[in-house]
Amino acid sequence: MIRIENAHKRYRWRKVLDGVTFSAEKGQITCLVGMNGAGKSTLLKAIMGLTPLSKGSIRIDGVGSKRELYEKISFIPDHAAMPGGFRLEEGLRFMADYYKSWNESRAQELMTFFRLDPRDRVGNLSKGTAAKFGLVLGLAADTEFVLMDEPFSGIDVFSREMIGDVFSSRLIEDRGVLVTTHEIDEVEHLLDRAVLLKDGKVARDIDCEQVRDEQGKSVLDVMREVYRA
């Protein structure tokens, strides 16, 4: 479980997180929801140790230390994380050398699934193709948690469907997924939990199925209640 407790974050004078507490469990897809600038990417980066919290704690399966974090969690950022001159096959080789948890056969399976050409260069990929390559890099390691920042942003409808298929496939298996997206209406059927951020705090933390069954509401309905109030 990824447990965020009382997270505060300030960038100079700007207060972004003001006591955020929530968990992302293994076997579940948890979505961080919030308007632009709510602090979703900041939270993902803080989990990866890429930006420090001003206050609060992050524990992965009860452990606060950052050691071996990269073997446990994959992070798929919203931009290409590889040098533009790399061919995709070189990117895969780099990852295989760097990560003990790298699973080459899964990487090749994902390359085929997304119909990526290993000879293409990272810097020449279209936005959607770059996003697919990001998913290959993030999902090919045998990690227990996967963090994805806006995996659907700017991607054509059929590619979104492909990425959605990956969400519900055995490529995710029993891993814990923490994702941010603005395309809630298109992906909410894939989500287990939604954590709604507002004014630096968690405004709602919902079990999507329960809210659907017991209150007849979609995540989008709950978002309207929170953000239009």
Ligand SMILES: Nc1ncnc2c1ncn2[C@@H]1O[C@H](COP(=O)(O)OP(=O)(O)OP(=O)(O)O)[C@@H](O)[C@H]1O
């Ligand atoms: N390195 C930084 N220095 C200063 N301010 C920053 C930095 N990174 C983020 N911010 C600010 O922190 C706030 C939260 O940014 P963040 O990227 O976490 O939001 P977000 O919820 O992911 O937004 P979006 O939905 O637009 O992607 C924004 O106001 C942003 O301008």
